[in-house]
Amino acid sequence: MIKELMIERLRKIEDLEQRQLLKDIVSGVFVNLIDYQEDMNNRLEERVFNEIEDLENRFDIFVTLSAKQDVDPIHPCLFPIRPVDLESKTIDIKHLLQLLQHKEHVVLYSLFLACDSIQIQQLLSEQRRFHGTLVTTEGPIAIQVSLTRNTDYIQEIEKLYPIFQLNGLPWKTINHPFAYKFFHVNLVDCPPLNEEAEILEISVDLEEYEPKKRLNIVPLWNIERHAVKNVGFPVPAIDKVNYEHVLSLRKMGTEHGYLVEADEESVRYVKRSIDEITVVSPQDKSGVWQLIKIVKMEEENIGKLQYELVSNRRIAHFTSRFASKHTANVKTKGEIIRMVNTFEAAKSFELVDVEIVDSFSDASFTYAANPFISEMIGENSHKRIMLLKFKAKIDKDFLANDILSFLVSEVQRHFFEYKCVGVWL
Numbered sequence: 001m002i003k004e005l006m007i008e009r010l011r012k013i014e015d016l017e018q019r020q021l022l023k024d025i026v027s028g029v030f031v032n033l034i035d036y037q038e039d040m041n042n043r044l045e046e047r048v049f050n051e052i053e054d055l056e057n058r059f060d061i062f063v064t065l066s067a068k069q070d071v072d073p074i075h076p077c078l079f080p081i082r083p084v085d086l087e088s089k090t091i092d093i094k095h096l097l098q099l100l101q102h103k104e105h106v107v108l109y110s111l112f113l114a115c116d117s118i119q120i121q122q123l124l125s126e127q128r129r130f131h132g133t134l135v136t137t138e139g140p141i142a143i144q145v146s147l148t149r150n151t152d153y154i155q156e157i158e159k160l161y162p163i164f165q166l167n168g169l170p171w172k173t174i175n176h177p178f179a180y181k182f183f184h185v186n187l188v189d190c191p192p193l194n195e196e197a198e199i200l201e202i203s204v205d206l207e208e209y210e211p212k213k214r215l216n217i218v219p220l221w222n223i224e225r226h227a228v229k230n231v232g233f234p235v236p237a238i239d240k241v242n243y244e245h246v247l248s249l250r251k252m253g254t255e256h257g258y259l260v261e262a263d264e265e266s267v268r269y270v271k272r273s274i275d276e277i278t279v280v281s282p283q284d285k286s287g288v289w290q291l292i293k294i295v296k297m298e299e300e301n302i303g304k305l306q307y308e309l310v311s312n313r314r315i316a317h318f319t320s321r322f323a324s325k326h327t328a329n330v331k332t333k334g335e336i337i338r339m340v341n342t343f344e345a346a347k348s349f350e351l352v353d354v355e356i357v358d359s360f361s362d363a364s365f366t367y368a369a370n371p372f373i374s375e376m377i378g379e380n381s382h383k384r385i386m387l388l389k390f391k392a393k394i395d396k397d398f399l400a401n402d403i404l405s406f407l408v409s410e411v412q413r414h415f416f417e418y419k420c421v422g423v424w425l
Contacts, residue, residue: 057313058257059169061221062297063176065112065307068216077295077302078220081156085218091202093136094195096187106187108202110150112217113181113209117367117401120181123209124149129188132204136197144189145204150182153219158372160259163292167259167270173369173409175312175345177402178219180367212398222295225261226252230286237280242268245279247289257294308399312406314342336388336411343410345403352425353389356418360385365401366422369409386411386418391425 064078071086072078080086091108099106113120127146134141157174164171185204206213234243249258254275260267262279271278279289302309333354340351388408392400408422 059294060311060313061174062309062311063178063219063221064305064309065178065217066220067306068218071218077222077297079224081153081219081221091199093193093197093199097193097195108185108187110182110184112214113183114212114214114398115181116398117180123147130204130206132202134199135201136199138194138197141191143187146186146188147183148186150184153179153182161372163259163261166264166267172312173406173413175310175403175406177310177399180402222297224293224295226291226293227288228291229288233286234284242280242282243284245281245289247277247279248275249277250275252293255296259292261290261292310345313344315344339411340407343407346407348392348394350391350393351388352391355387357385357387360387360421364421365424366405366408369405370413383417383419386415386420388420388422389425390422
């Protein structure tokens with residue numbers, strides 16, 4: 001800035017000899033001094049910024065979807081949430097008949113609906129039946145099916161919460177708008193079937209939801225599981241009761257985030273260094289430990305995606321790091337706005353207003369993205385309502401309400417004395 005200002009002032013000197021003389025003086029002395037000062041300022045800024053260690057960004061969860069046939073088995077950073085989704089599945093009529101005979105739940109397959117959360121809630125509440133066809137070796141058979149939410153991927157998210165607690169790391173709501181849009185197609189009515197026949201194809205007509213139906217869709221995230229053996233033998237811990245098991249991270253990459261996946265009885269606490277994880281455990285023998293690797297997302301490694309890549313990553317600001325290190329809540333509207341705006345997911349939204357009301361009877365556009373930590377948040381029946389009013393900066397798509405639910409759930413984690421509700425203006 002100063003350098004440009006000096007150059008601009010030099011241009012205004014009409015006497016060319018004086019301009020050249022001043023230019024030589026400035027170039028020889030002041031420009032180098034300015035460059036030195038700017039370099040020192042940048043170093044000081046970087047030093048202050050790095051004073052607060054930002055471990056959180058190592059544990060950012062990224063999610064997206066892919067067609068089953070397009071999943072890259074050697075992708076460097078995106079992996080199926082459930083590897084079983086990639087396996088070929090067939091339905092045995094004999095097994096299907098046994099389930100029907102015992103009046104057990106019969107799931108034909110799963111599908112994804114590209115609908116917003118309000119449409120999905122309406123579909124679930126209606127408990128509708130749809131017509132379909134089983135194409136068998138003996139001809140087509142008319143059937144009736146129902147749709148129920150497939151919670152497999154929501155359960156995978158829930159499993160991460162106690163693992164973060166075990167590793168002594170703060171929980172951050174996972175932004176997974178796709179997980180709530182998967183459905184099981186359940187067989188509810190079917191004529192008698194021949195055990196010797198084979199099912200060749202299953203088709204279902206979802207009527208007005210048919211254009212939103214997506215088959216053979218696989219959710220992906222940047223989580224990979226590894227089995228890692230101890231480095232050497234366990235050594236007694238400082239308490240002289242437990243043992244330290246050292247796990248090397250060099251081969252898997254020290255730039256990623258790692259979580260020890262084990263039961264509470266096996267782990268007392270976890271210590272971290274740049275290239276190692278030390279598990280303090282009552283186990284006195286070497287063994288294999290299960291590690292969850294949260295892969296660092298590099299743009300050049302992502303490649304072309306069919307669906308949007310979303311995450312719970314915060315924008316790297318000093319204020320965000322400082323606030324995360326000093327966890328005392330500031331109970332102001334400005335703090336809530338700052339909290340929301342720290343997330344990359346909020347770039348298309350604007351939190352316009354925050355209002356505390358005694359009751360709210362209108363339709364909410366959000367749902368709880370952390371239902372498994374309700375024991376901390378407590379019952380909502382007696383709480384006042386914190387109404388978070390948002391405005392979309394761009395046209396809303398079918399994920400907008402789900403991303404809004406993520407942002408509201410993050411506010412809820414910090415303001416558990418209120419029931420947080422998100423609405424659009």
